[in-house]
Amino acid sequence: MITLITFAPAFGQISASPFCVKAAWMLNMSGLQWQREDSMDPRKMPKQKLPVIRVGQTLVQDSDNIRAYLEQQGADFDAGLNDMEKATSRAFIRMAEEHLYFHCVLQRWGEDTVWPTIRDTYFTAIPSVLRGFVTNKLRRACLQGMDRQGLGRLTPQERMQRIEPDLQAITTRLWHGRFLFGGQPTAADASVAPMLAGMRATPGTTLLKTRIAEDEILCRYIDRTEDALSVPRTTAASVSLCA
CATH class of the missing domain: 1.20.1050 (Glutathione S-transferase Yfyf (Class Pi); Chain A, domain 2)
Structure with missing residues (x-):
């Protein structure tokens, strides 16, 4: 199971951070199963930033790296584009x-x-x-x-x-x-x-x-x-x- 570590919802958005929203949306687009874990303290992360996904004991940090990981699992976020x-x-x-x-x-x-x-x-x-x-x-x-x-x-x-x-x-x-x-x-x-x-x-x-x-x-x-x-x-x- 993939766990998305993200800032909590705020201002009617699923996360206070646009990058965390991006990560959640890409996870939905990927078709993979995932769950979220809210955090308000990114200092606990190695790069002190969110979003991060946790897969087993591995942390994948930064929304670009999350995209790359999901693509390695078979996701195609640009299907049909030339x-x-x-x-x-x-x-x-x-x-x-x-x-x-x-x-x-x-x-x-x-x-x-x-x-x-x-x-x-x-x-x-x-x-x-x-x-x-x-x-x-x-x-x-x-x-x-x-x-x-x-x-x-x-x-x-x-x-x-x-x-x-x-x-x-x-x-x-x-x-x-x-x-x-x-x-x-x-x-x-x-x-x-x-x-x-x-x-x-x-x-x-x-x-x-x-x-x-x-x-x-x-x-x-x-x-x-x-x-x-x-x-x-x-x-x-x-x-x-x-x-």
């Missing part, structure tokens, strides 16, 4: 995970009106009397990293100008079908849709959340993908299941 479509899919995945994701991070960690809810959702294990002190240090470190990455140096309005061409590219792909590459979800959908869903689900009101929530094409795409991929393939009494 070489050109597979190349474009790879570019969309990288756009989602190396650009869209950081906009989501800044929306959650950088917006003063959003941060208190994020703090109290992500760090419930820290006693409330210590939570502000501990998490303020974590927040500063995160935002310093975003400053080095570059997006953290932009105003919210400038970030919206930066992300808009990406959102337009996604919309353009959706002219060709219900999903990014036709009538069935592929690997690109498992990466792109969780990022958009995470932006839309972020608590409070931000420019980015409003942009996604008011876009009918993107919202319908998020909902279709969630409906198609958030289907559990196994049950287990001792763990919570994907929604």
Whole structure:
């Protein structure tokens, strides 16, 4: 049995992390049986990140490595795609995970009106009397990293100008079908849709959340993908299941 170690559900999503959502969706797409184990402390993992899958005594870390493992077990996340479509899919995945994701991070960690809810959702294990002190240090470190990455140096309005061409590219792909590459979800959908869903689900009101929530094409795409991929393939009494 494969066990997905993941952040707990939050904000109406099956996990607080888009990468954990991606891993759960790929597990469902693979057709393999699996169960989930929620954790709010990634420090217990060798790379101190989630998602991770556990197979026997082996830990497979990072959603890309999880995909590779599932493909070794026979999963085909790009069935029916030609070489050109597979190349474009790879570019969309990288756009989602190396650009869209950081906009989501800044929306959650950088917006003063959003941060208190994020703090109290992500760090419930820290006693409330210590939570502000501990998490303020974590927040500063995160935002310093975003400053080095570059997006953290932009105003919210400038970030919206930066992300808009990406959102337009996604919309353009959706002219060709219900999903990014036709009538069935592929690997690109498992990466792109969780990022958009995470932006839309972020608590409070931000420019980015409003942009996604008011876009009918993107919202319908998020909902279709969630409906198609958030289907559990196994049950287990001792763990919570994907929604």
